[in-house]
Amino acid sequence: MTAKLEFERVSKRFGNRMVADDISFTVDQGEFFVILGPSGEGKSTLLRMIAGIEPVDAGTIRIDGRDVTDLAPHLRNVAMVFQNYALYPNMTVYQNIAFPLKMKFFSREEIEPKVRDVAKTLGITEILDRRVHQISGGQQQRVALARAIVRSPSIFLLDEPLSNLDARVRFGARAELKKIQRDLGQTFLFVTHDQKEAESLSDRTGVLHLGRFEQIGAFHEIYERPLSRWVGDFVGDFPMNFLPEASGDGELGFRTEWIEVGDGPYSAVVEVAERQGDVVSLLCRGPAGRRVFMTALQRPAVGETVHFRLRQSLHFAADGRLMDGGSLPSPPGPLSRGVP
Amino acid sequence: MIDPRPPAATHVKRRFTWSNIGLYATVVVLSIALLFPIYLIFLIAFVPDKYTLFSGRPPLIPPTLTLANLQTGLTLSTTPFIPSMLLSLEIAFMVGGIAIGLGIPTAYGLSRLRPTVAYGLTTILFVVNMLPSITIAIPITVPFIKAGLYGSPIAIALTQELLALPITTFLLVGAFQALPRDLESQARVDGANRMRALYGNLVPLVRPALVAAFLLSWMLSWDESTFALILYNPANPTLPVEIFLAFTGRGNPDIAVAFSFIATVPVIILTIFLQKYLKGEDLAVGVRG
Numbered sequence: 001m002t003a004k005l006e007f008e009r010v011s012k013r014f015g016n017r018m019v020a021d022d023i024s025f026t027v028d029q030g031e032f033f034v035i036l037g038p039s040g041e042g043k044s045t046l047l048r049m050i051a052g053i054e055p056v057d058a059g060t061i062r063i064d065g066r067d068v069t070d071l072a073p074h075l076r077n078v079a080m081v082f083q084n085y086a087l088y089p090n091m092t093v094y095q096n097i098a099f100p101l102k103m104k105f106f107s108r109e110e111i112e113p114k115v116r117d118v119a120k121t122l123g124i125t126e127i128l129d130r131r132v133h134q135i136s137g138g139q140q141q142r143v144a145l146a147r148a149i150v151r152s153p154s155i156f157l158l159d160e161p162l163s164n165l166d167a168r169v170r171f172g173a174r175a176e177l178k179k180i181q182r183d184l185g186q187t188f189l190f191v192t193h194d195q196k197e198a199e200s201l202s203d204r205t206g207v208l209h210l211g212r213f214e215q216i217g218a219f220h221e222i223y224e225r226p227l228s229r230w231v232g233d234f235v236g237d238f239p240m241n242f243l244p245e246a247s248g249d250g251e252l253g254f255r256t257e258w259i260e261v262g263d264g265p266y267s268a269v270v271e272v273a274e275r276q277g278d279v280v281s282l283l284c285r286g287p288a289g290r291r292v293f294m295t296a297l298q299r300p301a302v303g304e305t306v307h308f309r310l311r312q313s314l315h316f317a318a319d320g321r322l323m324d325g326g327s328l329p330s331p332p333g334p335l336s337r338g339v340p
Numbered sequence: 341m342i343d344p345r346p347p348a349a350t351h352v353k354r355r356f357t358w359s360n361i362g363l364y365a366t367v368v369v370l371s372i373a374l375l376f377p378i379y380l381i382f383l384i385a386f387v388p389d390k391y392t393l394f395s396g397r398p399p400l401i402p403p404t405l406t407l408a409n410l411q412t413g414l415t416l417s418t419t420p421f422i423p424s425m426l427l428s429l430e431i432a433f434m435v436g437g438i439a440i441g442l443g444i445p446t447a448y449g450l451s452r453l454r455p456t457v458a459y460g461l462t463t464i465l466f467v468v469n470m471l472p473s474i475t476i477a478i479p480i481t482v483p484f485i486k487a488g489l490y491g492s493p494i495a496i497a498l499t500q501e502l503l504a505l506p507i508t509t510f511l512l513v514g515a516f517q518a519l520p521r522d523l524e525s526q527a528r529v530d531g532a533n534r535m536r537a538l539y540g541n542l543v544p545l546v547r548p549a550l551v552a553a554f555l556l557s558w559m560l561s562w563d564e565s566t567f568a569l570i571l572y573n574p575a576n577p578t579l580p581v582e583i584f585l586a587f588t589g590r591g592n593p594d595i596a597v598a599f600s601f602i603a604t605v606p607v608i609i610l611t612i613f614l615q616k617y618l619k620g621e622d623l624a625v626g627v628r629g
Contacts, residue, residue, distance in 0.1 A: 053525045073528040086526035090544045103531030147530070 003062075004029045004187045005050065005155055010059030012045060012211075019045045021211030023059070027155075027204075032181050032188045034198040034219075037208035038234065043191040044083070046208070047157045050189065051080050064154055074103070079148035080157040083164065085140045087132040093143050094119075094128040100151040118146045121180070138169045145177075149184070156181075158190045162197060174200055195235055199223075207231050229253065229320035238293035243286060245315065250323065254313040256293045264309025268292050270300050282306070378604075385409055385598035393594055410602070413586075413595040421599050424582035427493060428562060429606065431578060434497035435561035436554040439508040443553060446505075447512030448538055455517065462513055465506035473566035476502060481570055491573035499567040504557035511556070515549030516542065551617040559607055579603055 003026035012020040019042030027033045035043050048054035050061060052073035061069050068076050079100070087096050094115060101111045119125045122142045127135050132143065141161060148156055162170050162177070178201050181188045192198060198205045199219045206216040215227045226232035229251065232240030238256045243266070245252055268284035275281075279295045284306065286292035300306060315323040384392045387402045389409070413421050450458040468476060480499055481490070489495035519542060527537035543550070565580040572581050579599070586596035 048525070051525070051529050053528065072533065073525070074531045074533050076529075078529060080526065080529045082522045082526060084520065084522055086520065086522040088523065088527070088541060099527075100530040103536070151531075 003027065004031070004064065005189065006060075006062040006065075008060040008062070010049065010061060011057045012042070012049060012054070013057055014042075014045075018211040020049070020056075020059075023212065025206060025213060025216060027187060027189060029187055030185050032178070032190065032201055032203045034202035034205045035189065035191045035208055036195060036198040036205050036235070037193060039193050041208050042211060043193075043208055044159050047080065047159050047189065047191055050076075050155070051078050051157055052076050077153050078155050078157055079151060079153035081144045081148050081159065081161045083160045085144040085161075085164070087140055087143055087147075089132055091132070092128070093124065093130050093132060093135065096132065096143055097128075097146045097150050100147060104151065114150055115146075118150045121149075122146050138165055138173065141165060141173060145180070149180070154187075156186055156188045158188060160192050160194075161190075163192070163194070177201065195219075195237075207235065209234070223255075225314070225322065226253075227322045229316045232314070232316075238281075241286070241290070241292045242316070243290055243292075244288050250318050251316045252310075252313050253316050254310050256295055258311045258313065259292075259294050259308045260311055261294055261296050261306055261308045264307050266309065267305050267307045268294075270302050270304050270306060273299050273302060275299060381597055381601050384594055385601040389594040409594045409598040413592070413598055416592070416595070420576070421579070421582060421595075421602075423576055424579045425599075425603075425606075427576055428579035431493050431497045431500070431568075432558045432561040434493065435500045435504050436558040438497065438501055439504045439557035440550055440554050442501075442505060443508035443512050444538070444543060444550075447509050447516055448542070450509065450513045451516035458513060458517075462506070462510050465509055468502050469506055473503070473564075474570075477567050477570045484571065490571060495571050496568050496578065497561070499571060500561045500564050501557075502567075503564070504560050507560070508553040508557055511549050511553045512546060515546035519545055547617055551614050555611065555614055558610065562603070562607060 005027040007023050007025050010020050010023045011018070023046075035046060037043050045054055049056050050063075052068065052071060052075075056069055059069070060067055063076065063078065088099065091099070097115045097118060098111045101114060106114075115128070116125070119128055122145060124139060124142050124146060127139055127143075132140060135143070141164070144161065148158075158177075162173055165173055174197060181201075190197070190201060202219055204217060205219045205222055206213045207222060208214070209230055214231045215222050222231060223235055226235060226240065229240075229242065232242075232253050236255065240253045240255055241259075242251045242253050266287060268286035270282050270284050272283040273280050274283075279297060280299045282294040282296055282300070284292045284294060294306070294308065296306075317323050383398065383400075383402060386405050386407070386409070388404065388406050391403055392398045450461055453461070477499065480502075484490050484495050484499075489498075523545070524537050524542060527541040528534065532540060563580060565578075565584060568578040568581050569584070572578060577585065580603075583596045583600050583603070586592045586599070
C-alpha cells in the first residue's frame with residue numbers, strides 16, 4: 001500500500017535556520033498524525049510545504065504516490081485550516097464554504113446540497129447567511145473546518161485550529177474534531193504545540209525539534225519512552241526529571257508518576273507547593289541541585305525534606321540519547337546521600 | 341471572546357462649553373480662509389464683470405446675479421468649453437482606469453517583496469514626481485510624435501499616468517500589505533490560481549484603497565495642465581488648457597473663471613458617488629489571531 005503522504009529527505013532553510021533538516025517520514029491513509037513541537041520550530045512551515053504555499057529547498061513530497069514537490073497549491077487537492085481560519089471577509093458563511101467547490105466549477109445546484117450537508121454536520125446551518133464578522137470564534141473555526149471538509153480533499157492540513165478558541169469550548173471542539181476524522185476516515189495532519197491535543201487526537205505523533213523529528217510514535221510511547229532527553233523534557237504536563245547517573249556518565253530520567261514519596265534513597269527539599277485539584281504539585285530541589293517535580297496528597301511545608309524512591313527510570317547517555325529500555329527500581333546511587 | 345469587529349462609531353452629543361470656543365473659532369476661521377477663494381470665483385462667474393473684474397473695488401455681496409458669462413462661454417465659437425470638458429472627462433477616466441489596471445499588479449508584486457525592498461522600489465517610482473513636469477514632458481513628446489500619438493487623448497492620459505501611477509501604486513501597496521497573507525494562501529489551497537486569488541479574493545478586499553486611488557488619479561488628470569498643454573491638439577484642448585488659453589490669450593477672463601467654477605462640479609459629483617465605497621469595515625475582519 002502506498003503511503004498517503006511521503007516526505008523524502010526534505011530540507012528547508014530560512015536564512016541560516018534549518019526548519020526542515022533532511023526530513024523523511026510517511027503518513028498512512030486514514031491516520032491522524034500530529035506534529036508536536038514548541039512554537040517557532042517550523043511546524044507550520046512543514047504544512048505549508050505540503051500545501052505548496054512554501055517552496056521546498058531539497059527533497060521530494062508525495063501525496064498518494066504522486067510527486068507534488070513543484071506543483072502549484074491549487075493542483076494538489078489538499079485542504080488546509082489556518083490558525084487564524086483565514087475566512088474570506090467579503091463573503092457570507094455560505095459563500096466561504098462554497099468557495100472551494102466554485103473553484104472546481106461545480107454548478108450552483110451541485111454546490112447547494114453539499115454546503116447544507118456539511119453545515120448540518122457541523123451545526124452551523126443557522127449562520128449560513130451571516131457575514132464572517134458576525135459569528136463567534138468557535139463558529140469561525142467550524143466554518144473553516146466546513147470549508148475544508150466540503151471538497152473531499154486527499155489530505156487535511158490543520159495548523160493549530162484550536163489554539164484561538166476559549167479553553168471552555170476547546171475540549172468540545174477537540175472531541176468533535178476527532179469524531180469527524182473517524183467518520184470521514186480521512187488523513188489528518190495536525191500541527192500543535194499543545195501536547196494535550198497530541199495526546200487526545202493523534203494516532204501517531206511526531207515531535208519536531210530543530211528541523212528534525214526527534215521521535216515519531218504513539219503519544220503514550222513518546223511519553224513513557226522518550227528517545228532523547230529533549231523529548232522527555234518537552235513532553236508531559238511536568239517535564240521529565242533528570243538526576244546525574246551514579247556512575248557520573250549520563251543521566252537518570254523519570255516521570256513524576258514514577259516517584260514514590262515517603263521513603264527511599266533519594267531526598268529533595270520542597271521549594272514550591274501548589275494545590276491543583278486533589279493533588280499538590282511540588283517543585284523540589286533534589287540531589288545535585290536538580291529540580292524534581294513531584295505530586296503528593298498532603299501539602300508539605302516549604303523547606304521540608306521529602307524522601308522518595310523510583311518505581312522505574314530511564315538512562316540517558318551524555319549526548320541526551322536514550323540508552324536502554326528503562327529499568328525497574330533503579331539502584332540508589334551515592335549521590336542520593338548528598339542532600340543539599 | 342474578542343469581538344473582531346472594529347468598534348462602532350459612537351455619536352456622542354457634545355454640549356457647548358466655553359472651553360470649546362477656541363476650537364469652534366479655529367474651525368470657522370479656517371473654513372472661511374479655505375472657502376474664500378472659491379467664493380471669489382463664484383462672484384466672478386455669476387456677477388456681471390463690470391462689478392468684478394472691471395471694478396476698482398469689487399463688492400463682497402453680489403449686487404446682482406447673472407448667467408451671461410456662462411452663456412457667452414457656451415455660445416462663443418472661440419471658447420469651446422463643452423468639447424474641452426468632454427475630452428477632459430474622457431482623459432480623466434482613462435487615467436483613473438489605467439492607474440487602477442496597472443496599479444493592481446504592480447502593487448501586488450511589490451507587496452509580496454520584503455517591505456524594505458518594496459519601499460525602496462516605490463520611492464524610485466516617485467522620482468518622476470519629484471522633477472518638474474515640464475522637464476519630462478519635452479523629452480517624452482518626441483517618441484509620442486514618432487508613435488503617432490501626438491495630440492490624441494491616450495497620449496495625454498499616458499503622460500499623466502507618470503504622475504498618477506506612483507501615487508496609486510503607493511496606496512495599493514499599503515492596502516495589499518495590510519491584508520493577512522493567509523487569505524491568499526487559503527484561496528490558493530482552495531483551488532484558485534494566483535490570478536484568481538488576486539482578482540477574486542484580494543482585490544475586493546482593497547476596494548476602499550482602489551476607490552481612493554481612482555479618485556486621486558482622476559482628479560490629478562482633471563487638473564493637470566503641463567502635459568496637456570504640450571501634447572494638446574489645438575483644435576480641442578483639455579479643460580484646464582482651454583481655461584488657461586481663455587484667460588491669457590483670448591481675453592475672456594470672466595468666462596474662464598465661470599468655467600473653472602463649473603469644473604469643480606464633476607469632481608464633487610464623483611466624490612459623492614464613490615464616497616460610500618471608501619468605508620473600510622470589511623477590511624480587518626474574518627481573520628483571527
